[in-house]
Structure formats: structure tokens, C-alpha cells
Amino acid sequence: xxxxxxxxxxxxxxxxxxxxxxxxxxxxxxxxxxxxxxxxxxxxxxxxxxxxxxxxxxxxxxxxxxxxxxxxxxxxxxxxxxxxxxxxxxxxxxxxxxxxxxxxxxxxxxxxxxxxxxxxxxxxxxxxxxxxxxxxxxxxxxxxxxxxxxxxxxxxxxxxxxxxxxxxxxxxxxxxxxxxxxxxxxxxxxxxxxxxxxxxxxxxxxxxxxxxxxxxxxxxxxxxxxxxxxxxxxxxxxxxxxxxxxxxxxxxxxxxxxxxxxxxxxxxxxxxxxxxxxxxxxxxxxxxxxxxxxxxxxxxxxxxxxxxxxxxxxxxxxxxxxxxxxxxxxxxxxxxxxxxxxxxxxxxxxxxxxxxxxxxx
Amino acid sequence: xxxxxxxxxxxxxxxxxxxxxxxxxxxxxxxxxxxxxxxxxxxxxxxxxxxxxxxxxxxxxxxxxxxxxxxxxxxxxxxxxxxxxxxxxxxxxxxxxxxxxxxxxxxxxxxxxxxxxxxxxxxxxxxxxxxxxxxxxxxxxxxxxxxxxxxxxxxxxxxxxxxxxxxxxxxxxxxxxxxxxxxxxxxxxxxxxxxxxxxxxxxxxxxxxxxxxxxxxxxxxxxxxxxxxxxxxxxxxxxxxxxxxxxxxxxxxxxxxxxxxxxxxxxxxxxxxxxxxxxxxxxxxxx
Amino acid sequence: xxxxxxxxxxxxxxxxxxxxxxxxxxxxxxxxxxxxxxxxxxxxxxxxxxxxxxxxxxxxxxxxxxxxxxxxxxxxxxxxxxxxxxxxxxxxxxxxxxxxxxxxxxxxxxxxxxxxxxxxxxxxxxxxxxxxxxxxxxxxxxxxxxxxxxxxxxxxxxxxxxxxxxxxxxxxxxxxxxxxxxxxxxxxxxxxxxxxxxxxxxxxxxxxxxxxxxxxxxxxxxxxxxxxxxxxxxxxxxx
Numbered sequence: 086x087x088x089x090x091x092x093x094x095x096x097x098x099x100x101x102x103x104x105x106x107x108x109x110x111x112x113x114x115x116x117x118x119x120x121x122x123x124x125x126x127x128x129x130x131x132x133x134x135x136x137x138x139x140x141x142x143x144x145x146x147x148x149x150x151x152x153x154x155x156x157x158x159x160x161x162x163x164x165x166x167x168x169x170x171x172x173x174x175x176x177x178x179x180x181x182x183x184x185x186x187x188x189x190x191x192x193x194x195x196x197x198x199x200x201x202x203x204x205x206x207x208x209x210x211x212x213x214x215x216x217x218x219x220x221x222x223x224x225x226x227x228x229x230x231x232x233x234x235x236x237x238x239x240x241x242x243x244x245x246x247x248x249x250x251x252x253x254x255x256x257x258x259x260x261x262x263x264x265x266x267x268x269x270x271x272x273x274x275x276x277x278x279x280x281x282x283x284x285x286x287x288x289x290x291x292x293x294x295x296x297x298x299x300x301x302x303x304x305x306x307x308x309x310x311x312x313x314x315x316x317x318x319x320x321x322x323x324x325x326x327x328x329x330x331x332x333x334x335x336x337x338x339x340x341x342x343x344x345x346x347x348x349x350x351x352x353x354x355x356x357x358x359x360x361x362x363x364x365x366x367x368x369x370x371x372x373x374x375x376x377x378x379x380x381x382x383x384x385x386x387x388x389x390x391x392x393x394x395x396x397x398x399x400x401x402x403x404x405x406x407x408x409x410x411x412x413x414x415x416x417x418x419x420x421x422x423x424x425x426x427x428x429x430x431x432x433x434x435x436x437x438x439x440x441x442x443x444x445x446x
Numbered sequence: 447x448x449x450x451x452x453x454x455x456x457x458x459x460x461x462x463x464x465x466x467x468x469x470x471x472x473x474x475x476x477x478x479x480x481x482x483x484x485x486x487x488x489x490x491x492x493x494x495x496x497x498x499x500x501x502x503x504x505x506x507x508x509x510x511x512x513x514x515x516x517x518x519x520x521x522x523x524x525x526x527x528x529x530x531x532x533x534x535x536x537x538x539x540x541x542x543x544x545x546x547x548x549x550x551x552x553x554x555x556x557x558x559x560x561x562x563x564x565x566x567x568x569x570x571x572x573x574x575x576x577x578x579x580x581x582x583x584x585x586x587x588x589x590x591x592x593x594x595x596x597x598x599x600x601x602x603x604x605x606x607x608x609x610x611x612x613x614x615x616x617x618x619x620x621x622x623x624x625x626x627x628x629x630x631x632x633x634x635x636x637x638x639x640x641x642x643x644x645x646x647x648x649x650x651x652x653x654x655x656x657x658x659x660x661x662x663x664x665x666x667x668x669x670x671x672x673x674x675x676x677x678x679x680x681x682x683x684x685x686x687x688x689x690x691x692x693x694x695x696x697x698x699x700x701x702x703x704x705x706x707x708x709x710x711x712x713x714x715x716x717x718x719x720x721x722x723x724x725x726x727x728x729x730x731x732x733x
Numbered sequence: 734x735x736x737x738x739x740x741x742x743x744x745x746x747x748x749x750x751x752x753x754x755x756x757x758x759x760x761x762x763x764x765x766x767x768x769x770x771x772x773x774x775x776x777x778x779x780x781x782x783x784x785x786x787x788x789x790x791x792x793x794x795x796x797x798x799x800x801x802x803x804x805x806x807x808x809x810x811x812x813x814x815x816x817x818x819x820x821x822x823x824x825x826x827x828x829x830x831x832x833x834x835x836x837x838x839x840x841x842x843x844x845x846x847x848x849x850x851x852x853x854x855x856x857x858x859x860x861x862x863x864x865x866x867x868x869x870x871x872x873x874x875x876x877x878x879x880x881x882x883x884x885x886x887x888x889x890x891x892x893x894x895x896x897x898x899x900x901x902x903x904x905x906x907x908x909x910x911x912x913x914x915x916x917x918x919x920x921x922x923x924x925x926x927x928x929x930x931x932x933x934x935x936x937x938x939x940x941x942x943x944x945x946x947x948x949x950x951x952x953x954x955x956x957x958x959x960x961x962x963x964x965x966x967x968x969x970x971x972x
Contacts, residue, residue, distance in 0.1 A: 154541050156482070201717055204724040205676070207537045208480035212672040213720075216713055219669065223710040350665065355549055362542055391553035398549035405542050406531055612834050615825040623821040625805035626783060626814075628838005628884070 105424045116274055120267035121257070128270050132338060134380050135273035139331040140353060141360040141372035142280050143324040148358075149367035150288065151320040152300045154207075157214025158328055158354050160198065160221050161191040163347035165329030166336035167225050173243050175230060180239070181248040184272070184333040191329020194221065195322050203317070215350065222348035236343025244340055269338040276334065280327050285369060285425050287323075292316065351394070359401045365411025369425040374413045451581045452702045453695055458583060460694030461591030462656065464687040465649035466671035467678075468597055469642030471686045474675070476618045476638045477533060482544040485668030486551040487643065491517050491650035492659050493559060496566050506566045510651040514644050521643030526636035533635070548664065555661035566654035590652040594690070597645055598683045604641075614638060666709075673716040679726025688728060692719070735794075736761045736919050737782065737813070737888060742792040742801070744777050751777040753943040759888065764910070764920040766934035766951070768927055770963060773940040775923040776818050779892045782921075783815040784808035795888075809838045814886035818893045818923075820877040822865040829861040831876050835883030843885030844916045850879040853909050871902035878906070882913065889913065891922040895929060907933055927959060939963055 120128055140158065147153045165187035172183035202213035226234040244250075245261050253264040287293050298306035299313045307313055332353070336342050346352070356379065364375020379397075386393040408415050417423060470484050481487075491513060498509035528547075532539035574585040605611040613634055617624045621631040653659055653667070670693060678689030693712050700711020719727065735758035744752040752774045759765050767775050780786045782793055784805035793801035795811055814835070822831050832850055851858035854875040860868060865876060874894055881889055895903040903926070910933055913920060924930035930937060931951045939947040939962035947954070947962030 148538065152538075154538060156545065201720050204720055206680075208474075208478075208541055209672065209676065211482070211541055212480070212669065213676075215665075216669055216673065216716065219666075220710065220713045220717070223713070227706065351549075355545070358542065358545060366538070391556040395550050395553035395557065398546040398553065401546040402528075402543050402550070405539055405546065406528075409539065609833070609837060612826060612830050613837055616823045616834050616837075619823040619825050620821060622785060622805075623817060623823070625785065626809065626817060626821075627834050627880070628806045628809040629834075630804075630806050 102424060102426050113274075113278070117271070120263075120270060125263055125266055128266050129338075130380070132266070132270045132273050134376055135270070135277050136331050136335050137356065137360060137379065138372060138376045139273070139276050139280050140328060140357045141364075141376055142277075142284055142369070143328050143331075144354075144357045145361045145366060145369075145372050146284050146287075146320060147324050149361065149371075150293075150296050150300060151317050152303075153317060153321060154211045155214040156211045156350065156354050156358070157198075157202075157216070157218040158324075158357065159348045159350050159352070160194065160214070160218035161325045161328035162332030162335070162353040163218070163225070163344070164194050164221055165191045165332030166342055166347045167228075167231060168329070169333035169336060170231055170237065170239065170342050173239055174237070177243075179246075179248045180243055180337045181268075181272070184330055184337065187333030188326045188330040191325045191332070192322050194329075195325030198325075199318055199321050203314070218348055218350070222344045225348075226344040232343070234344060236341065236346070238342075239337070239340040244337065247337075266338070269334060272334055276327070276330060281369060281425075283323070283327075288369075292319075296320065355394075356397075359397050361411075362401050363404050363411060365413030365417075367410065368413050368417070370417070370423070371411045371413040374416075375411070378412070448581070449702075452698050454578075454581050454583060455587070456695030456698035457691050458587035458591045458694070459698060460674075460687070460691030461587070461594035462649070462652055462690070463670050463674045463693050464594040464690030465590070465597060465645065465652065466667050467674035467686045467690055468594070468601060468683060469645040469649070470668075470671045471675050471680075471683060472601060472645070473638055473642045475681060476614050477635050479529065479533065479540050479635075480544070481529075481639075482541060482668065483548040483551055483664070484544075484646070484671060485666065486548045486555075486664030487517075487521075488646050488650050488653060488667045489659055489661065489664045490520075490551055490555065491643070491647045492566065492654040493555060493564070493661075495647070495651055495654055496564055499566060506568055506651060506655060510647055513650075514647045517643040517647045518640040521646075522636045522640035525639035526632060529639070530632050530635055548668075552661050552664060559661060561660055561662070563658035563660045564654070565658050566651070568655040572655065586652070586655060590656070593648055593652065594687060597648060598687055601641075601645070601683055610637070670712070673712065676726055677716060677719045679723075679729035681730035682728050685726060685728035685730075689726070692727075735759060736763075736796065737921075738794045739778070739782070740792055740794065742778070742781060742788060744774075744781050744786055744788055746777075751943055752781070755940070755943070755945055757938050757945065757948075759919050759921055761887075761919060762914070762917050763936065764914060764922070764934050766930035766937045767921065767923045767940060768925065768930050768937060768959070768963065769940035770925070772942070774943040775940055776892055777943075778940070779815065779818070779890050779921070779923055782808070783813060783817075783890055806838050809884060809886075812839070812841075812884075812887035813890065814839075814881040814884045814888070815890040816874075816877045816881045816892060816894060818896070820870075820873045822873055822876055822880075824864065824866045826865060827862050828857055828865055828868065828876055831865050832857070832879050832883055835880035836885075839884040839886075841885050845882040845885050847883075850882060853882075853912060854879060869902075870898050871906065874898065874902075874906055875909075878909070886918060888919045888921065891920065893923055893925065895924065895926050903929065927963070941965055 119131060144158055147155055168187040168190040169180065169183040172178040172186050173180050178186065198214065198217045202210050202217065205213040225231065231237055244265055247265065247268065249268050250261060250264045253259055253267060254261060259267065295306065295311040296316050298311050299316055303313050336347065360375035360379045361372050363378055364373065365371025382397065386396065404411060466488060470481065473479055473481060494513045494516065495506055495509045498504065498512055499506045529540060529543065532543045568586065571585050575582045576585065605614055613629045616627065617629055617631045617634045624631055673693050674689035675686055676689070677692050678685030692715060696715035697708045697712040701708035737759040739755050739757050742752055742755040743750065755778060767778065769775050777786065781788050784803050784807065788801035790799040790802035795813065800808060800811065823834065826834060832847060856872055857875055857879060860872065865873060868876065878894070894906060907929060922930065922933065934951045937949065937951050937954060938945050939959060941962060947958060
């Protein structure tokens with residue numbers, strides 16, 4: 086059989102995205118070099134931005150793409166952080182290795198959590214996830230070996246002898262504390278790249294299409310063979326893993342933990358929700374824009390204490406009402422710029438309807 | 447340890463949780479809206495009662511009666527001008543807007559009243575108790591419980607015996623056809639939320655007189671209310687009372703074993719119900 | 734003077750236009766039938782008049798007042814009640830409650846009360862406490878008509894009341910219409926059953942693809958004219 090396959094292709098790439106790919110590579114090189122260029126204070130700020138971005142991308146994947154609106158992601162931050170502390174303090178594991186263990190434990194917590202909370206109808210799912218986070222907090226507050234309700238600190242030598250720190254000290258002539266900050270920063274950078282890469286890859290894949298179908302109309306998606314429950318469970322577990330990694334990493338850097346801080350709904354869920362909503366829910370660019378705005382606002386208004394949170398709440402409400410696709414949505418609608426296009430565009434042709442292919446043709 | 451006493455205290459505590467939950471249940475039943483700021487609105491009402499009672503020098507019960515129409519107006523306006531805009535097929539906007547509202551109320555209260563714990567004083571009633579054979583019950587817990595029963599009786603009368611109640615149910619079934627009957631769903635929703643805030647005020651009175659509260663007490667009140675609703679099963683106010691009682695008993699029994707286990711025991715009871723009866727203990731047959 | 738009049742009424746659901754300039758008029762005390770195949774725009778017309786769909790204000794006049802932009806409760810308050818397609822009873826309400834809610838938005842004294850509705854449809858009195866979901870299709874249709882009458886309307890709009898019902902049940906329901914006419918109300922019925930429509934109506938409008946293709950007195954129209962207007966001339970062979 087002659088192959089008269091017309092030359093049209095399905096693409097998600099746009100010109101802006103090709104340009105942005107080059108810009109991103111340049112930006113990444115610069116980002117990796119940052120510890121040699123900027124001060125330790127800036128590195129700590131960047132670490133905060135990067136880890137919040139990981140949390141925001143994950144929540145965005147959950148709520149914006151899978152329709153799972155969780156207000157209990159602090160469960161995985163806190164559980165990941167406590168797992169890391171437990172592994173380091175009780176078993177003498179290297180903190181970097183303990184971060185990976187923390188990711189696995191977060192998934193282990195996510196399995197029963199999904200089992201319980203997926204039974205709850207839409208809006209009640211949100212509060213159900215919160216209850217699970219509270220249960221985890223209350224249980225860990227009972228664990229006396231990790232300081233109970235008041236918490237504990239990582240032993241100094243654990244962070245000092247952390248994998249790679251000695252190497253960096255010798256190679257780059259850094260002080261131990263500088264090397265520690267640079268290491269956690271690089272890990273955060275890698276985590277951001279991996280998270281965005283994973284989400285972008287997922288959304289461009291066949292599963293990503295299924296996910297969009299589930300979000301838009303679960304019954305219709307099921308009718309065409311998309312297993313909604315499996316997709317949602319997969320996304321839930323994947324985000325738990327990445328959120329657990331981020332939680333552990335944040336607490337390697339903080340080196341001090343308490344149940345109230347590690348399971349804080351404000352720090353690990355409210356801020357994250359505002360970042361995503363203000364930036365633009367349902368886009369990969371939104372959380373990136375959101376985290377930058379959030380960081381600027383925090384530096385500008387941090388002295389105003391609860392006024393700052395109050396204002397953030399009002400801003401979130403206003404965006405939800407008047408620009409439900411966030412600031413990135415506004416920008417993207419006006420300019421049609423997409424840095425991470427996931428929409429499929431049919432290119433080339435002409436569409437040759439007389440073409441006869443085999444069953445796989 | 448006196449088990450009978452523990453269980454009685456738990457049942458009476460359940461009345462408070464049913465009061466927390468009744469408003470949530472009412473609003474959800476009529477417009478499928480879950481208000482994540484519900485707990486913070488309870489705390490807001492408690493501060494309102496506190497301010498009225500201290501500035502006017504009046505009894506907190508009188509203050510609550512004054513607070514009721516104010517809270518009704520707040521609820522009505524909140525629904526009519528803000529939350530009605532978020533209702534629709536997508537559950538994301540109402541959840542995120544009420545979550546934002548929760549943060550706004552909490553931090554507004556923090557700015558106005560600081561983070562200090564407060565309490566509403568109910569005078570001699572606080573220490574009064576009655577002897578019920580082998581056990582004694584405080585007057586305030588008893589009043590809480592019977593207020594919960596009275597609230598549920600009144601709400602059921604309203605929903606099932608009045609013209610407004612028929613409009614509530616009709617709007618819940620089908621807002622478009624309700625419009626053809628001359629019902630304005632936007633106003634029905636506003637009235638329902640206003641009514642929920644009247645119940646919230648009653649809940650706040652007993653929250654404030656029973657224990658300390660501060661601006662950040664809201665979220666756990668929301669969680670207790672939610673657990674009572676889910677344990678009882680959606681769509682039935684008596685089920686919500688039963689859910690509140692189960693939650694209250696689980697908490698007092700947990701606390702009797704170890705004071706640190708009170709809250710945890712309540713959550714575990716909730717998870718157990720979710721495990722064995724995912725639709726709650728008393729689900730409505732038609733929903 | 735017409736009681737209700739539409740002037741160049743257009744309506745669209747998003748990109749899909751359902752009505753292209755419809756002109757109809759209903760006089761006081763008159764019974765009008767609107768016939769047409771599925772998708773002709775009959776239900777859209779009913780939903781436009783009753784305020785479920787918002788339109789250009791001046792495209793619908795009631796007693797010479799532009800009402801096209803008013804929401805459903807305001808339309809009902811002026812005395813136009815609708816029996817919606819598919820009956821749309823409230824499942825949470827009993828039969829009696831479904832009737833009572835018909836006067837939620839308009840309480841005027843008139844011939845119709847709970848008792849006179851029970852007089853019109855005696856079976857409903859027996860089943861007054863049942864949930865509306867427990868009734869047969871025909872009984873549900875009686876509740877839907879009774880519910881609309883409870884507001885003592887000046888105009889009763891009935892959308893596809895015979896849809897899905899057995900012919901004998903349809904006959905029973907239409908048997909009530911002379912009593913409704915006696916009260917002086919205008920009636921607009923939308924029907925796919927042409928014979929039934931011609932029997933009950935003074936005048937008939939036939940619609941096709943969002944336009945009125947034929948109108949006239951019920952007894953003046955020939956079968957052939959109706960078939961042409963109903964199916965279009967191209968499809969004449971189908972008739």
C-alpha cells in the first residue's frame with residue numbers, strides 16, 4: 086500500500102514558546118550560577134520563592150487541572166518534613182537522602198487519605214483533606230522522640246556533614262553555612278525544574294488530554310473511556326510526592342520543626358492558593374507570576390502583619406470574581422502569549438480524507 | 447472516671463456542634479454551597495456579642511438577641527452581593543472566595559481585637575448545675591443542647607410548614623422553574639444565608655460563654671461543623687444533631703482517656719464513619 | 734388590541750440562533766396553538782415570553798408594555814403563568830405544596846384556589862400528600878397545569894403538555910381546557926399533535942426553523958397548507 090500520508094502534524098508549540106525555550110535555558114544557567122554571583126541573603130530569598138513555586142505548581146495541578154480542591158496540602162508538607170526529621174534524628178540518615186524518603190512517605194500518607202476523602206462530594210472534599218492534615222498534626226504532636234507538641238531541631242552536625250557540603254567547601258572554598266544554603270538552593274531549583282517538567286509533560290500527553298476531559302465533564306470523559314478515578318488518584322499521589330519532597334527540603338533549610346508550623350494551613354495552603362489564584366489557575370505560567378507577586382507583596386507589606394494577610398485575602402477574592410483566570414489569564418488573553426502551550430494545534434495539510442491507512446495508519 | 451458522666455457531657459457538647467453545623471447544613475441543602483468561612487463567622491458573631499455585652503453593659507443573652515438581626519443582615523448582604531456571583535456549575539469559585547473570606551475575617555478580627563483569648567461572661571449561670579441522679583449537668587451545657595433541639599425544630603417547621611420553606615425547597619430542586627413561580631433564587635439564597643447567620647449567632651453565644659475563643663478559633667469550628675454534617679448524613683437536620691452528639695461523645699471519651707486526645711478522638715470517629723458509612727449514618731433517601 | 738404581541742422576536746443560545754424575527758399576537762380570552770416540528774423554536778418562544786430567556790425589551794409587548802427584558806418573576810407578577818415543557822414539578826414538594834407554590838409570586842383573588850383545582854382534577858385531591866414523584870405522567874401534568882393556574886393568570890402558556898402521554902390521558906387533560914377558557918384567560922399552547930391543537934385553538938401559528946411559516950383561524954387551514962408549513966415544501970413527500 087502506498088503511503089499517501091498528508092503532511093499535517095499536531096503541535097502544541099508556538100513561536101513564543103520556541104523563543105521562551107532559549108530564554109529558559111539561559112535563565113537556568115544563570116540560576117545555577119547564582120550562588121557564585123549573589124549574596125547568601127538573596128539565595129535564601131530565592132530558595133523561598135522556588136519552594137513556594139513547587140507547592141503552587143502542585144496545588145495548581147490538583148485544583149486547576151484535576152478539579153481536586155484541597156485545603157489540606159499542609160498534610161504532605163508537614164508529613165514530609167517530619168519524615169525527614171525522623172530519618173535524620175532517629176536513624177542518622179543523610180538529610181539529602183531523607184528528602185527522598187520523605188517523598189515516598191508522603192505518598193504512603195496520600196493513599197489512605199485519597200481512600201477517605203475521595204468519598205466526599207466536591208466541596209466537602211476540601212474540608213476532608215483539612216481534617217486529615219489535622220489528624221496528622223495531632224498524631225505527630227504525640228511523638229515525644231521528635232519533640233512532641235513543641236518540636237525539635239536538626240542536630241548541627243547532620244546539616245554540616247550533609248552530602249555534598251564538604252565537597253563544595255573544598256571545591257568552591259565556601260563556608261559550611263554558605264555551602265548548605267547553596268546546596269538546598271540547587272535542590273530547590275532541580276525540584277522546580279522537575280515539577281514543571283513533569284506537569285508540562287503530563288498535560289501534553291494523552292493522559293493530560295484525559296485530565297482536561299475529566300475536569301470539563303467527568304461523565305462525558307468516562308463515556309469515551311477516560312478512567313476519571315484513576316487519573317485523579319494518580320495526580321493526587323504525584324502531587325503528594327512532590328509536596329512531600331518540598332516540605333522536607335524546606336525543613337532541611339529551616340532545621341527546626343514544630344507540628345503547628347509544619348502543618349500550618351496559612352503557610353502551606355493559604356499562601357499557595359493565593360499565589361495560584363492571583364497568578365492564574367489552570368496555567369503553568371500563572372503560579373510563576375503569582376509567586377513573584379507574592380514575594381514582592383510580602384517584602385513590601387510584611388511589616389503590617391495581619392493587614393498583609395487581610396489584603397491578600399481581599400485580592401484573592403477580587404481576582405476570583407473579576408479575573409477568574411488570574412493575572413496571567415488577563416495578560417495571555419491580550420497578547421496570546423503562552424510560554425507553556427498545552428493546547429493542540431493542527432498544522433499543515435491539506436486534510437486528505439480519501440487517505441486510506443491501515444488500522445494503525 | 448465516671449463513664450455515664452463522660453457520655454452525658456459528650457452528648458451536651460454535641461448540642462454545641464449541632465449548632466455550629468445547622469447553618470452549614472441549611473446553606474448546603476439549599477444552594478450546594480460550602481462556606482469555608484462558616485467557622486470564622488461564628489467567631490465574628492462571638493466578638494459581636496462580646497462587644498455588645500461589654501459596651502452596653504447588658505446580659506450576653508440580650509446581646510445575642512440584638513446581634514441576631516445584625517448577623518442576619520451581614521449574611522444576607524454577603525450572599526446577595528458576593529457569594530451569589532460565585533454560584534454555578536464550577537465549585538472552585540465559591541470555595542476559593544469563601545476561603546479568602548475566612549482569611550479576611552480572621553485577620554480583620556486580629557487587627558481589631560488582638561490575638562488574646564476572650565470569653566463572654568454569663569454570670570451565675572456558668573457555675574449552676576442540676577443533679578440528675580448519678581450525674582450532674584451544668585445549666586449552660588443543658589441550655590446549649592436544648593437550644594440546638596429548639597433550633598432544629600424551628601428550622602424544620604420553617605422548611606416544611608411555611609411558604610418560605612417551600613420556596614427554599616423548590617429553589618434547591620430547580621432554580622429556573624422556581625423563577626416561573628415568582629421565586630427570586632438570588633433572594634432566597636440571601637435569606638437562607640441570613641437565617642444561617644442567626645443560627646450562627648446562637649452558636650456563638652454558647653461558644654463564647656462556654657470556653658475561651660480568639661480570632662483564629664474559626665477553622666476548627668468549621669471542621670467540627672463539617673464532621674457533624676457528614677457523620678449525620680447530608681440533608682437531615684436531625685441527622686446533623688446525631689452527628690454532633692457522636693462527635694461530642696467521641697471527644698469527651700477521648701479526653702477522659704488522655705486530655706491530649708480529645709480533638710484527635712473526634713476526628714478518628716469521623717474517619718471511622720466515613721470508612722463504614724460513607725453517606726453518613728442517617729442519609730436522606732431522596733437527594 | 735392584542736394582549737400579548739411579539740415583534741420581530743429573535744433569540745439565541747450562544748452562537749445558535751433559535752428564533753429569527755417571530756411576530757405573533759394573542760387577544761384577550763383567545764386560545765392560540767403553536768405547532769411545528771422539533772427544533773422549530775416553539776419552546777424558545779415560550780421561554781422568551783415567560784422570561785426564562787432575556788430578550789430585547791420591545792420585542793415582547795404585554796398590554797403595550799415592553800416586557801422582553803424582564804426576568805421570570807416579574808412576568809408572572811403581571812399575570813403570565815407557564816406550564817413548562819417536561820412538567821418540571823418540584824420533587825421535594827408534595828402535590829399540594831407544588832400547587833401552593835404556584836401562587837408564591839402572585840397572590841390575586843380569582844377563580845382558582847386549591848379547592849377549585851381539586852374540582853378540576855379530582856384525582857389530585859386524593860393524592861395531595863404524595864410526593865410529586867409518585868404520580869403518573871398524566872397526573873404530574875395535571876399538577877403542573879394546576880400549579881400555573883394557582884396564580885390566577887390572565888395568560889396561560891402551556892408547553893408540550895401532551896408529550897410522552899398516552900392519547901387517552903391527553904384527552905382527559907384537554908377536557909379541562911373549556912373550564913379554563915370560561916374564566917376569561919388567554920391560552921397559548923405549544924403542541925406537536927396537530928389534530929389536538931386544531932381542536933382546541935381559535936387560531937394557529939405554524940413554526941419552522943425559527944420562523945412563523947403559517948398562521949390563520951384553526952377552521953380555515955387546510956391539511957395541505959399545514960403540512961407545507963410544518964415540513965417545508967422540499968419535504969412535502971414526507972407528508
